[in-house]
Amino acid sequence: MERLLSGEAVRTSLARLVGLCANDMRAAVALAVPFLIRIGTDPEADHRAEAIAVTAEAARMQHQGVSTRADMLRFRGDDEWFFEVTGYLQNWSVQAARDAIAADSDLLLPLLDDPDPEVRIAAAYALAAASAREENILRAFHARLLAEHEPAVRAGLVLAMAQLALAHQDARTVVWMRSCWSDPARPPEVRVSAALGWMCLTDLPVSDELRALLDEFATDEMARLMAPLPWMRAAEDTDGDGLRRCLRIMLHPGNPGAPGTPGAPCPEDHWDDPWS
Secondary structure (H helix, E strand, C coil), rough: HHHHHHCHHHHHHHHHHHHHHHHCHHHHHHHHHHHHHHHHHHEEEEECCHHHHHHHHCCCCCCCCCCCCCCCCCCCCCCCCCECCCCHHHHHHHHHHHHHHHHHHHHHHHHCCCCCCHHHHHHHHHHHCCCCCHHHHHHHHHHHHHHHCCHHHHHHHHHHHHCCCCHCCCCCHHHHHHHHHCCCCCHHHHHHHHHHHHHHHHHCCCCCHHHHHHHCCCCHHHHHCCCCCCCHHHHCCCCHHHHHHHHHHHCCCCCCCCCCCCCCHHHHHCCCCCCC
């Protein structure tokens, strides 16, 4: 924090905090969240998007590679205990970060209108983790979506809505996601993100209509457009394959076929048995 405040090696300092999250040592990072939010909301600060992104990572347990319908957007429940490598309860670290984001949501909400699209994406990613004030945040997401012109930011806003709705069991957003992906007037990236969100919010079978939509719009170009989104980076196995990997696993839960064929599993997909 001293290095961040002095402006020295900011990127390296932020990377160190991300590294703590990657190594499941979030307790120290959770304590830094209120300060990181103030760095991210300071128009004179450097690396504002990165600072906000670190707050979002502190608010999520390790989930790299998780891309199933049940788990991609899910926060761990209170009855699922996980421990940091230090022995400290990771649930407490994550809850503290989520509470800090909720407490400072009034500082983060204006960032949805920031001139920098990377800041807007990071703000949506952080706000999706808020433990409270979900009604205000969801209204802000919808309002920004109407005004947003950057396709990648639109896709991120929809995924943020879905994650917030999943955390707070918002049935209205489930209905909205269904109407959104089925609406031909919506931009393709919004429809694809809404399709992902809807699949994560429900356990209903994937209809032929939804499969046809994804066949048409979930292209290589769409995968490249969405690849920088933190939700896609968290789901990816190799650089840029987040969308493809999500769709393969969500649409083919049984992973039929041999490795290397469409819909087939990769060795890394065997999360129930890491030695398989």
